[in-house]
Amino acid sequence: MIISRFLRRGISTASTCATRRSWWDHVTPAPKDPIIAVTEAFLADPFPYKINLGVGAYRDDEGKPVVLQCVREAEGKIAASNFLESTSTAVSSKFVEESAKLIYGQDSNVIKERRFAGIPALSGTGACRLFAEFQKRFYPESRIYLPDPTWSNHRNIWRDVHVPDRTFRYYHPDSKSLNFVALMDDIKNAPDGSFFLLHPCAHNPTGVDPTNEQWREISSLFKAKNHFPFFDVAYQGFASGDVERDARAIRIFLEDGHSIGCAQSFAKNMGLYGHRVGCLSVLCNDKIQAMAIKGQLQQISNTMYGSPPIHGISLASKILSDPDIKAIWLKEVKVMATRIHRMRAILREALERLGSPLNWQHITNQVGMFCFSGLNRAEVYLLAKEFHIYMTPDGRISMAGVTTKNVDYLANSIHEVTTCDQDAKILHNTDAYRINTDIRFTSLGASKSRARGMNLSL
Amino acid sequence: MASSVLSLASATPSASLSFHGIHKGKSNLGGINKEKTNTFIKAKSFGRTSMVVASIVSRFEGITMAPPDPILGVSEAFKADNHELKLNLGVGAYRTEELQPYVLDVVKKADKLLLEKGENREYLPIEGLAAFNKVTAELLFGADNPVIKQQRVATVQGLSGTGSLRLAAALIERYFRGAKVLISSPTWGNHKNIFNDARVPWSEYRYYDPKTVGLDFEGMIADIKAAPKGSFILLHGCAHNPTGIDPTPEQWEIIADVIQEKNHVPFFDIAYQGFASGSLDADAASVRMFVARGMEVIAAQSYSKNLGLYAERIGAINVVCSSPEAAARVKSQLKRIARPMYSNPPVHGARIVADIVGDSTLFNEWNAEMEMMAGRIKNVRHKLFDSLSSKDKSGKDWSFVLKQIGMFSFTGLNKAQCDNMTNKWHVYMTKDGRISLAGLSLAKCEYLADAIIDSYHNVS
Numbered sequence: 001m002i003i004s005r006f007l008r009r010g011i012s013t014a015s016t017c018a019t020r021r022s023w024w025d026h027v028t029p030a031p032k033d034p035i036i037a038v039t040e041a042f043l044a045d046p047f048p049y050k051i052n053l054g055v056g057a058y059r060d061d062e063g064k065p066v067v068l069q070c071v072r073e074a075e076g077k078i079a080a081s082n083f084l085e086s087t088s089t090a091v092s093s094k095f096v097e098e099s100a101k102l103i104y105g106q107d108s109n110v111i112k113e114r115r116f117a118g119i120p121a122l123s124g125t126g127a128c129r130l131f132a133e134f135q136k137r138f139y140p141e142s143r144i145y146l147p148d149p150t151w152s153n154h155r156n157i158w159r160d161v162h163v164p165d166r167t168f169r170y171y172h173p174d175s176k177s178l179n180f181v182a183l184m185d186d187i188k189n190a191p192d193g194s195f196f197l198l199h200p201c202a203h204n205p206t207g208v209d210p211t212n213e214q215w216r217e218i219s220s221l222f223k224a225k226n227h228f229p230f231f232d233v234a235y236q237g238f239a240s241g242d243v244e245r246d247a248r249a250i251r252i253f254l255e256d257g258h259s260i261g262c263a264q265s266f267a268k269n270m271g272l273y274g275h276r277v278g279c280l281s282v283l284c285n286d287k288i289q290a291m292a293i294k295g296q297l298q299q300i301s302n303t304m305y306g307s308p309p310i311h312g313i314s315l316a317s318k319i320l321s322d323p324d325i326k327a328i329w330l331k332e333v334k335v336m337a338t339r340i341h342r343m344r345a346i347l348r349e350a351l352e353r354l355g356s357p358l359n360w361q362h363i364t365n366q367v368g369m370f371c372f373s374g375l376n377r378a379e380v381y382l383l384a385k386e387f388h389i390y391m392t393p394d395g396r397i398s399m400a401g402v403t404t405k406n407v408d409y410l411a412n413s414i415h416e417v418t419t420c421d422q423d424a425k426i427l428h429n430t431d432a433y434r435i436n437t438d439i440r441f442t443s444l445g446a447s448k449s450r451a452r453g454m455n456l457s458l
Numbered sequence: 459m460a461s462s463v464l465s466l467a468s469a470t471p472s473a474s475l476s477f478h479g480i481h482k483g484k485s486n487l488g489g490i491n492k493e494k495t496n497t498f499i500k501a502k503s504f505g506r507t508s509m510v511v512a513s514i515v516s517r518f519e520g521i522t523m524a525p526p527d528p529i530l531g532v533s534e535a536f537k538a539d540n541h542e543l544k545l546n547l548g549v550g551a552y553r554t555e556e557l558q559p560y561v562l563d564v565v566k567k568a569d570k571l572l573l574e575k576g577e578n579r580e581y582l583p584i585e586g587l588a589a590f591n592k593v594t595a596e597l598l599f600g601a602d603n604p605v606i607k608q609q610r611v612a613t614v615q616g617l618s619g620t621g622s623l624r625l626a627a628a629l630i631e632r633y634f635r636g637a638k639v640l641i642s643s644p645t646w647g648n649h650k651n652i653f654n655d656a657r658v659p660w661s662e663y664r665y666y667d668p669k670t671v672g673l674d675f676e677g678m679i680a681d682i683k684a685a686p687k688g689s690f691i692l693l694h695g696c697a698h699n700p701t702g703i704d705p706t707p708e709q710w711e712i713i714a715d716v717i718q719e720k721n722h723v724p725f726f727d728i729a730y731q732g733f734a735s736g737s738l739d740a741d742a743a744s745v746r747m748f749v750a751r752g753m754e755v756i757a758a759q760s761y762s763k764n765l766g767l768y769a770e771r772i773g774a775i776n777v778v779c780s781s782p783e784a785a786a787r788v789k790s791q792l793k794r795i796a797r798p799m800y801s802n803p804p805v806h807g808a809r810i811v812a813d814i815v816g817d818s819t820l821f822n823e824w825n826a827e828m829e830m831m832a833g834r835i836k837n838v839r840h841k842l843f844d845s846l847s848s849k850d851k852s853g854k855d856w857s858f859v860l861k862q863i864g865m866f867s868f869t870g871l872n873k874a875q876c877d878n879m880t881n882k883w884h885v886y887m888t889k890d891g892r893i894s895l896a897g898l899s900l901a902k903c904e905y906l907a908d909a910i911i912d913s914y915h916n917v918s
Binding site for chain 2: 123129157160193259271276291298303305307
């Protein structure tokens with residue numbers, strides 16, 4: 001009968017399934033994401049004093065992740081009424097409105113005239129992806145111009161929607177600052193009406209931002225060339241500590257009459273990383289067009305994930321719309337940004353005190369969570385292997401991972417890898433790292449006199 | 459994607475001529491009302507000259523409204539209706555007997571516990587919360603299933619059913635270029651949109667038989683047989699949406715036979731595990747049977763309905779492979795697809811599911827609430843059947859109401875009859891004849907029966 005047939009089938013095929021060809025034989029293992037690979041390597045390292053300078057996730061001075069007070073307050077105010085079906089449109093609309101006000105200005109005409117199409121997105125990644133899909137849908141032949149360098153996932157996003165990318169020059173490796181002349185050149189030489197991705201503040205990975213004056217020039221040139229500016233706003237508040245100041249670039253473009261696109265992330269500035277809270281907005285001529293574009297964006301998101309996860313959106317909306325909670329948030333953003341500024345200053349001082357012959361000004365010149373250290377791949381590798389300090393292969397350091405307790409060790413290690421001979425093996429005796437308040441770094445031989453007596457307060 | 463290229467030529471204002479010269483539009487967006495477009499442009503051109511100084515013209519000039527979603531449109535029409543007897547049988551969201559939205563007690567508990575724990579909100583890994591991935595696979599396949607023990611399942615947390623389906627679609631597009639997905643006729647409206655946007659070709663297999671208001675089993679088998687070898691057959695694990703018609707266990711065996719014969723890949727969409735029969739295990743029987751045969755299976759899960767976590771977007775995509783090594787490779791590629799979509803999935807819903815399924819007390823409570831919800835729907839089906847049978851003297855067989863399973867029922871009403879339901883009786887449903895029993899109370903069964911009988915007999 002049916003049961004016996006079932007059993008027969010079950011037995012006969014089970015015995016051969018191990019050797020049977022799989023549908024998935026031709027699926028190769030995917031390369032590891034470079035940023036996430038750093039965290040994985042870090043987690044796998046048993047060394048007790050390892051440092052993770054990979055992912056740009058904020059840490060406090062104890063090296064711990066932080067749940068912001070404003071988030072806790074907001075959570076307390078949100079009832080379980082969120083668990084209704086995915087047409088939680090009221091919450092979404094409020095969130096989008098508040099996000100738009102945050103980036104475009106509370107009293108911006110764009111908001112008053114409802115000249116923007118906005119939808120919640122899955123953090124910055126999701127917002128960029130929605131825009132990329134939208135761009136492909138309505139400008140199928142277009143390209144995207146990305147700064148060189150940029151966040152590694154940008155290329156993946158536009159590539160997966162089949163929009164080819166080009167780079168425009170941005171970072172000057174020698175001066176470790178903005179290559180403004182080349183930047184303007186590349187903007188000028190791009191065909192009219194090209195799509196550009198810009199980081200309005202705290203450029204990832206370099207931390208190098210244009211000045212306000214430079215932004216004004218960029219905006220004028222964009223106008224002349226009729227380029228489309230798409231801003232990836234992942235760090236509003238993190239650059240200067242002030243959310244209004246960090247929106248300067250966008251306000252400049254708005255003053256010049258550009259109709260921009262904007263991806264906002266609340267992962268870092270509200271610490272809502274895992275909740276995936278972001279917003280995509282596209283500025284329009286009027287509210288009719290805004291509704292049309294919003295509908296199209298919703299269609300795109302409907303086939304990718306339906307509607308956005310409500311929990312994070314509720315929190316962010318509460319934080320932005322409740323004046324008391326918002327005031328707490330703004331203070332906390334300042335605290336986070338200030339701590340990072342301090343760490344930059346301390347790290348630079350420490351390296352200079354060690355007598356490093358190299359120029360470390362860029363550590364304090366650069367802005368935001370990341371420092372483009374200038375370390376080369378070999379040095380990065382050594383730092384991981386010998387010193388258990390992890391960062392992405394391009395030498396990008398997440399300053400959020402630096403604390404008053406580990407900054408000296410970090411400075412010493414960087415100093416070591418940048419000044420030691422290539423032949424000299426860096427010896428390092430892990431017995432030295434006893435859990436003591438006063439731990440000495442072992443002497444690494446006569447030539448390493450600077451290392452002797454190094455205090456590691458751990 | 460060809461259907462969504464906009465027409466730029468007619469909308470060109472002075473400021474953007476050079477740009478539009480390069481990017482000439484091709485065809486109109488599907489479904490545009492030509493007249494509407496012209497009005498839009500006319501209006502714009504008056505304002506344009508005074509505006510050009512203040513703002514650069516948007517390059518998205520000609521973009522028109524996307525067509526409204528048919529299902530959500532029903533709810534909107536319902537809201538606008540002021541009639542006191544109105545009934546919303548549109549969206550498939552569970553309602554209590556008082557027709558109120560329902561937050562499961564076990565979810566409230568889990569959420570409160572989470573709040574108390576005060577855990578951090580750090581990024582999840584791309585594949586999602588490990589604890590969630592573990593319990594979700596066990597829930598679907600059974601904790602003792604050899605495929606789990608042998609680590610042959612690639613599980614990646616996804617954004618509910620939609621997000622999980624999209625990941626699978628992208629995997630198919632990348633590794634089985636040109637392979638088709640066969641979807642049932644009818645099926646959930648978003649299925650074809652997902653495959654369209656993922657650039658995966660699809661076609662339909664016969665499923666619903668309007669004559670019997672039941673399964674067209676022969677048509678289904680014939681169409682699956684006729685599909686090119688190596689097609690992906692999208693199957694609803696239980697509680698078929700929108701018809702409520704599920705194959706019997708015997709029919710499932712035959713479906714599996716044919717799929718194996720033709721070397722197709724079974725691709726399950728399980729959005730209602732627990733909601734069909736009230737038993738989480740029973741509702742997974744079809745999937746488990748395919749897996750027990752040693753087949754490689756794709757299965758998308760959603761916790762939107764059975765845990766009421768609609769708004770949290772929690773689900774998973776599972777790919778059962780013939781070896782752990784293949785599963786590892788497939789998982790890595792699913793992650794690679796997810797990273798440029800959203801980097802990593804949302805944490806909240808995952809934690810709730812992991813905590814509920816992972817704790818035996820909470821899990822048992824969930825089972826009880828699940829039985830209650832499915833039980834309410836079964837009761838409503840019975841009451842509706844009784845009302846129809848007693849009120850309708852024509853001798854028509856209404857037993858399909860009892861045979862169908864899950865939240866939805868295909869009434870067999872045609873579009874005109876559905877319009878009558880709405881216009882005369884203020885009963886809101888989708889135009890394909892689908893009613894959501896989750897939106898029906900025992901108290902309203904008689905009224906609904908009257909409406910159905912009237913529409914069926916007096917409207918053609």
